[in-house]
Amino acid sequence: MAAITDPVPTSPEDYNEGILAVLAPPSPIYVVAVLTMMGLVGAGAAALAYQTYAGMGVTGLMHPVMWGVYITTFVFWVGIAHAGTLISAILYLFRAKWRNAINRGAEAMTVFSVITAGLFPLIHIGRLWKFYFMLPYPNQRGLWTNFKSPLEWDVFAVGTYTIISILFFAVGLIPDIAAARDRITDWRRHLYGVLALGWRGTAEQWRHHSRAVLHLSGLATPLVLSVHSVVSWDFAMSLVPGWHTTIFAPYFVAGAIFSGMAMVITVLVPVRKAFSLERFIRAEHFDNMGKFIVLTSTIVGYAYAVEYFMAWYSANPYEQMSFWHRAFGDYWWATWIMITCNVIVPLPLWLKRFRLNITWMWCTSILINIGMWFERFVIITTGLSHEYDPAAWGYYTPSWVELTILVASFAHFFMWFLLFLRMFPVIAIQEVKEEQYEHAEAH
Amino acid sequence: MSIDLSKPRGLPAVPAALFGLLAMLGLVVFLGGVSSSDADTVKRTYRVFLHNWLLFAALSQGALVLSAAIRLTNGKWAGPVHRLIDALGAFVPLSLVLFIAIWAGRHELFGWTHHAVYGKEWWYTESFTFGRDFFALIWMTFVSQVYLYLSVRPSLGAARETATGWKGALIQRWTAGWRGEAAERELAERRLRKMAAVLALSYAISYSLIGVDMIMSLSPHWVSTMFPAYYSWGGFLSAISMTALLSLILRNSRELTGEVTESRRHDLGKMVFAFSIFWMYLFWSQYLVIWYGNIPEETGFIAARLGTQFLQDTWYMTGFWTRIAEPYVQITLTAWFLCWVIPFWVLLGQKPKKTPIILGAVASGSLIGFWIERYILVTPSLVSPEQVLAGAPVTPFGGIELGILAGFIGLFFLCFLAFGWVFPGALPPQDA
Numbered sequence: 001m002a003a004i005t006d007p008v009p010t011s012p013e014d015y016n017e018g019i020l021a022v023l024a025p026p027s028p029i030y031v032v033a034v035l036t037m038m039g040l041v042g043a044g045a046a047a048l049a050y051q052t053y054a055g056m057g058v059t060g061l062m063h064p065v066m067w068g069v070y071i072t073t074f075v076f077w078v079g080i081a082h083a084g085t086l087i088s089a090i091l092y093l094f095r096a097k098w099r100n101a102i103n104r105g106a107e108a109m110t111v112f113s114v115i116t117a118g119l120f121p122l123i124h125i126g127r128l129w130k131f132y133f134m135l136p137y138p139n140q141r142g143l144w145t146n147f148k149s150p151l152e153w154d155v156f157a158v159g160t161y162t163i164i165s166i167l168f169f170a171v172g173l174i175p176d177i178a179a180a181r182d183r184i185t186d187w188r189r190h191l192y193g194v195l196a197l198g199w200r201g202t203a204e205q206w207r208h209h210s211r212a213v214l215h216l217s218g219l220a221t222p223l224v225l226s227v228h229s230v231v232s233w234d235f236a237m238s239l240v241p242g243w244h245t246t247i248f249a250p251y252f253v254a255g256a257i258f259s260g261m262a263m264v265i266t267v268l269v270p271v272r273k274a275f276s277l278e279r280f281i282r283a284e285h286f287d288n289m290g291k292f293i294v295l296t297s298t299i300v301g302y303a304y305a306v307e308y309f310m311a312w313y314s315a316n317p318y319e320q321m322s323f324w325h326r327a328f329g330d331y332w333w334a335t336w337i338m339i340t341c342n343v344i345v346p347l348p349l350w351l352k353r354f355r356l357n358i359t360w361m362w363c364t365s366i367l368i369n370i371g372m373w374f375e376r377f378v379i380i381t382t383g384l385s386h387e388y389d390p391a392a393w394g395y396y397t398p399s400w401v402e403l404t405i406l407v408a409s410f411a412h413f414f415m416w417f418l419l420f421l422r423m424f425p426v427i428a429i430q431e432v433k434e435e436q437y438e439h440a441e442a443h
Numbered sequence: 444m445s446i447d448l449s450k451p452r453g454l455p456a457v458p459a460a461l462f463g464l465l466a467m468l469g470l471v472v473f474l475g476g477v478s479s480s481d482a483d484t485v486k487r488t489y490r491v492f493l494h495n496w497l498l499f500a501a502l503s504q505g506a507l508v509l510s511a512a513i514r515l516t517n518g519k520w521a522g523p524v525h526r527l528i529d530a531l532g533a534f535v536p537l538s539l540v541l542f543i544a545i546w547a548g549r550h551e552l553f554g555w556t557h558h559a560v561y562g563k564e565w566w567y568t569e570s571f572t573f574g575r576d577f578f579a580l581i582w583m584t585f586v587s588q589v590y591l592y593l594s595v596r597p598s599l600g601a602a603r604e605t606a607t608g609w610k611g612a613l614i615q616r617w618t619a620g621w622r623g624e625a626a627e628r629e630l631a632e633r634r635l636r637k638m639a640a641v642l643a644l645s646y647a648i649s650y651s652l653i654g655v656d657m658i659m660s661l662s663p664h665w666v667s668t669m670f671p672a673y674y675s676w677g678g679f680l681s682a683i684s685m686t687a688l689l690s691l692i693l694r695n696s697r698e699l700t701g702e703v704t705e706s707r708r709h710d711l712g713k714m715v716f717a718f719s720i721f722w723m724y725l726f727w728s729q730y731l732v733i734w735y736g737n738i739p740e741e742t743g744f745i746a747a748r749l750g751t752q753f754l755q756d757t758w759y760m761t762g763f764w765t766r767i768a769e770p771y772v773q774i775t776l777t778a779w780f781l782c783w784v785i786p787f788w789v790l791l792g793q794k795p796k797k798t799p800i801i802l803g804a805v806a807s808g809s810l811i812g813f814w815i816e817r818y819i820l821v822t823p824s825l826v827s828p829e830q831v832l833a834g835a836p837v838t839p840f841g842g843i844e845l846g847i848l849a850g851f852i853g854l855f856f857l858c859f860l861a862f863g864w865v866f867p868g869a870l871p872p873q874d875a
Contacts, residue, residue, distance in 0.1 A: 237732065237735045291515075306651070
C-alpha cells in the first residue's frame with residue numbers, strides 16, 4: 001500500500017490532453033462493465049415489473065413494517081447526492097481551491113444519485129402511475145395535496161434539488177464541452193456543439209459564466225441543509241419511538257455529507273487509476289476528503305451518543321425500549337454494523353498517514369457506504385418493528401424483489417456514471433488550470 | 444506594518460478603569476442580592492448570575508473553538524484578527540472560578556437538589572452533577588491554557604529578552620527551552636493543529652453536558668436531543684459576533700491598523716450572516732419537530748417561552764395580540780429578531796457587510812440577542828408564565844439583571860485586556 005505521490009501537470013496542453021484522454025475509444029473492460037450494469041438494471045426493471053403486476057405482497061413489507069428497503073435506499077441515495085453540492089457550492093463560496101479536481105465528478109454523482117433516489121418513492125407506492133397525485137394542480141378529482149405531510153414536503157425538496165443540481169452540472173460543463181467539441185471528431189462532436197451553447201471563450205462569456213456559477217452556489221448552499229432536513233422530518237414529525245427526535249435534521253445532513261464524501265472516494269479511486277488521472281486527483285484531495293470524513297463521522301457519532309443518552313434521560317419507557325431494541329434486539333447486527341462502519345472504521349483517518357494511503361481510504365469509504373445504508377435501515381426498521389403495543393411488534397425480512405431492486409439501484413447509479421465518463425470531461429479543465437496558474441503566480 | 448513586540452505594555456488606563464468599575468458594580472450587586480433577606484431577591488440574583496455565566500463562559504470557550512476551527516481549515520481570512528479571537532479565550536479560567544457561585548446557589552436554582560427527579564435519581568444529585576461539571580470545566584480550562592500557550596509562545600521571542608518583573612518571569616516561564624523563532628513557529632503550528640482538534644472535540648462534549656445540567660435540568664422532564672448542541676453552538680456563534688464587533692472597534696489600534704480591510708470586513712460579515720442562518724436552522728429544526736409532534740412533555744418548554752399556542756394559526760390574526768402579550772413571548776421574539784431576522788436581512792448584500800457602522804451594529808444587536816436568548820432559556824423554567832401572570836416581577840432589564848451583566852462585561856474585558864497586557868503583540872486597545 002504505497003502512499004500517494006503527486007506529480008503535477010506541466011503545461012496547458014497537458015491539462016487538455018490528460019483529461020480529455022478519458023474520452024478516447026473505450027477499452028473492452030469498460031464495455032463489459034457498462035453491459036454488466038445494464039444487465040443488473042434490467043434485472044431490477046424485471047423485478048419491478050413483477051411487483052407492479054403481482055402487487056406489493058411480493059415484498060417483505062407487512063404490518064407493522066410498511067417502510068423497508070425502498071425507503072432506506074431512497075434516503076441513502078438522497079444522502080449520497082449531498083457531497084456534490086457541498087463540494088461545488090459551499091467549498092466554492094469558501095474559496096477552497098482543492099475542490100476543483102473533484103467537483104465535476106461529485107456534481108455528476110449528485111445528479112445520478114438524486115435521479116436514482118427519485119425512483120424509490122415511485123417503486124414504493126406500488127401503483128407507479130398514481131404518482132402525479134403528489135403534484136398540486138387544480139384537477140377534476142377535486143383533490144388537493146396534503147401540504148401538512150412531510151412526504152409532500154419531500155416532493156418539493158427533492159424536486160428543487162434535482163433541478164438545481166442538473167443546472168449546476170450543466171452550467172459548469174459548458175466551457176469543457178466546448179473544449180471537447182473542438183477536439184473530438186466522432187459523432188459526439190454534434191452533441192457537444194449543441195450543449196456548448198455557442199461557447200467561444202470570450203471575456204464577456206467568461207464573465208457571465210462565473211457570475212452564474214456564483215449565484216447558483218448561493219442558491220444551492222441552503223439546499224445542502226434543507227433537502228436532507230426535510231427527508232429527516234419524514235421520520236421526526238411522527239410519534240414513532242426512535243423517530244421523533246429534534247436532532248434529526250442536522251444529524252441527517254452531517255450523515256449525508258459523510259456518505260456522499262465516502263462515495264466520491266469510492267468512485268474516484270478506480271477512475272483515477274483506470275484513466276491515469278494521478279496528476280490531477282492528488283494527495284491533497286484525499287487528505288482533505290479524509291478530513292471531511294473525520295469531521296462528519298464525529299458529528300454522526302455525537303448524534304448516536306446523544307440519541308441513546310436522551311432515550312435514557314427521557315425516562316420514557318417506549319423510547320428506552322426502542323433504543324434497547326436497536327442495540328440488543330432482533331436487529332442488533334444491523335446496529336453494530338452501523339456503529340462500527342460509521343464511527344470506529346473512520347477513526348484511523350485522524351492520522352494523516354492513513355488519509356494519504358489510497359487503498360486504506362478506498363476500503364474505508366466502501367465500509368462507510370455500507371454503514372450509512374444500514375444507518376437508515378436501522379432507523380426505519382427498528383422504529384417500526386417495535387412501536388408502542390407489544391402485540392403489534394414484528395420482524396421484517398426483505399424479499400428477493402426488494403433486494404434485486406436494491407442491487408439494481410447501485411447498478412443504475414454506476415451505469416450512468418460510466419456513461420458520463422465517456423461523454424464529458426470528468427475533471428473541470430478550466431478550473432484546475434485556473435488553480436494551477438494562481439498557484440504558480442503566488443510563487 | 445511592523446509592531447514592536449519586544450515589551451509587554453502597560454494596561455490601558457481608561458478602559459481598564461472602566462471595566463474595573465463595572466466588575467466592582469457587578470460584585471456589589473451580586474453580593475447585595477445574595478445576602479438580601481428577601482428570598483425572591485436571592486433566587487433572582489442567582490438566576491441572573493446563571494444566565495450571564497451561560498453566555499460569557501460559552502462565548503469565551505466558543506472563541507477558542509473558532510480559533511481552532513480556523514487553524515484546522517487552514518483559514519487565511521483572519522490574519523491578525525486571529526490573535527484577537529485567542530484573547531477572547533482569556534476569560535475561560537475565570538469562568539471556572541465563577542462556576543463556584545452557581546454551585547453556591549444550587550439550592551436556589553435547581554429543584555432536583557430538594558427532591559429527586561423520576562427516572563434520573565442518580566443523574567441529578569449534587570455531588571455527581573456538580574462533580575462532572577467541575578471536571579468538564581477544569582478539563583476545558585486545561586486544554587484552553589495549553590492551546591493559548593502554544594499559540595502565544597512563538598511571538599514571545601523578543602519579549603523574553605527585555606520584559607522585567609513578574610511579567611518577565613511569566614514570559615520566561617512560558618518560553619523555557621526557547622529554540623529560536625522559526626523553529627518555535629513550526630513546532631507550535633504542528634502541535635496547535637493537534638490541540639485544535641482536541642479543543643473542538645472537548646468543547647462539543649463538555650458544553651453539551653453543561654447545556655443539559657445547567658439549562659435542561661431546570662425543567663428536568665423536558666427532552667430535546669438537539670438542545671445540548673444548540674446551546675454549545677450558541678457559544679460559537681456569539682463568539683463570531685464578538686470577534687466582528689471587536690475587530691471593528693479596535694481597527695485603529697496598534698496591531699490592527701490597516702488590517703481590518705474591506706475584504707476582511709466582508710469575510711467577518713459573511714461569517715456573522717452565515718452563522719446567524721445556521722443558528723436559525725438549529726432553532727427551527729428543534730421548534731418544528733416539537734410543534735408538529737405536540738407531545739406535552741416537549742411542548743411545555745416552548746410554550747413557556749413562545750406562548751400557549753406557539754403562535755400557530757396567526758395567519759388569521761385572530762387572537763394574535765392576546766397571544767403575543769403572554770409572558771415571555773415578546774422577549775423571545777426580540778431575541779429571534781436580533782439573532783436572525785436583523786443579521787439576515789441587513790447583511791444580505793455585500794455593501795452592508797463591508798460598512799463598519801452597519802456590521803458593528805448588527806454584531807452588537809446579535810450579542811444582545813444572545814444575552815436575551817440565554818435569559819429566556821433560564822428564566823421561564825424558574826419563574827413560570829403563571830407566576831408572571833400572578834405578579835412575579837421578571838424583566839431582562841431590571842437593576843439586578845443589568846448590574847450583574849455589567850459585572851460580567853467588566854470581568855470579561857479585564858481578562859481580554861490583561862491577556863494583551865502580559866503577552867505583547869496579543870492585542871489590547873492601547874492606542875485605540
